[in-house]
């Protein structure tokens with residue numbers, strides 16, 4: 234079997250899961266290089282990895298580069314993706330920088346793996362909130378055509394990175410130690426000079442804001458769901474609206490999704506489709522919970538029910554590990570498809 238030289242860029246919440254996924258799935262690795270802003274040795278489970286400082290490194294001979302650095306102008310993919318591509322690597326990027334760019338395939342293998350072959354050096358991984366919704370709805374859209382969906386997310390703190398996830402733990406500890414449930418102004422909000430947590434207390438709370446607000450009072454995270462869905466399903470006539478909420482859960486996002494299909498459909502038909510949908514585990518008589526889904530690869534769906542007032546309209550509840558299927562695993566699956 235051919236083996237590949239792979240680079241992982243970023244060793245935060247997602248990068249660590251990429252290292253775990255490559256190992257767990259026996260990815261045919263020849264040489265593995267790991268980069269971050271600074272060099273050091275890290276331990277993941279029982280394995281040690283030597284992390285190289287990316288600045289000043291050279292990237293020749295790398296076949297696939299899995300990017301999990303932060304976004305924006307100081308982020309790894311904006312600064313380095315092109316350099317990897319010029320040296321012959323195919324870049325698979327977890328961030329938001331290139332997702333909607335024309336000519337960049339935005340891929341969830343269970344939904345649109347055929348787009349991978351259209352790449353010109355860069356393939357984008359969708360946002361975690363979008364991935365799990367579109368895996369859950371993918372079979373339904375294919376069979377019956379989605380007319381609209383309305384999504385409310387309950388998103389884990391690790392979705393914002395390693396430090397915010399630690400922030401939930403630190404806040405909870407400090408509040409419990411002080412015998413309080415609400416004391417944001419007096420909490421220690423940094424560790425070694427780096428900010429922890431969110432702009433509001435997340436322990437014992439929920440925050441209905443993920444990303445910045447636009448003039449329309451939607452957040453950037455909410456628009457990601459709309460725009461990424463239109464690109465991935467290749468259909469911008471689907472009406473989509475989202476409310477994204479941060480909740481005090483470490484890992485796994487949950488979503489309540491209300492959807493209407495174009496063709497006539499019974500509850501039994503939707504159930505039959507969900508049972509056969511790739512990447513979906515369907516719960517017919519109970520429901521998935523974020524704590525149970527952590528470290529699992531699939532998208533878990535339950536609480537299917539029909540709207541008693543509207544035809545062809547239903548609700549479902551779906552849960553997935555945001556660091557696995559929502560990011561690292563999806564990227565590794567793309568790499569697996571690529572080498573096929």
Ligand SMILES: NC(=O)c1ccc[n+]([C@@H]2O[C@H](COP(=O)([O-])OP(=O)(O)OC[C@H]3O[C@@H](n4cnc5c(N)ncnc54)[C@H](OP(=O)(O)O)[C@@H]3O)[C@@H](O)[C@H]2O)c1
Nearest residue numbers: 243244245246247269270271302303309327328392394395
């Ligand atoms: N967390 C999720 O659920 C999730 C889901 C989907 C997509 N994503 C996306 O995945 C990416 C990584 O997210 P994360 O949650 O893993 O973030 P994170 O925990 O904050 O980790 C970021 C990592 O990127 C490295 N990094 C940052 N800037 C870099 C640069 N210029 N060059 C090289 N390395 C750099 C950091 O290096 P140091 O360790 O040296 O500081 C760190 O290891 C983001 O684009 C995020 O939007 C995250």
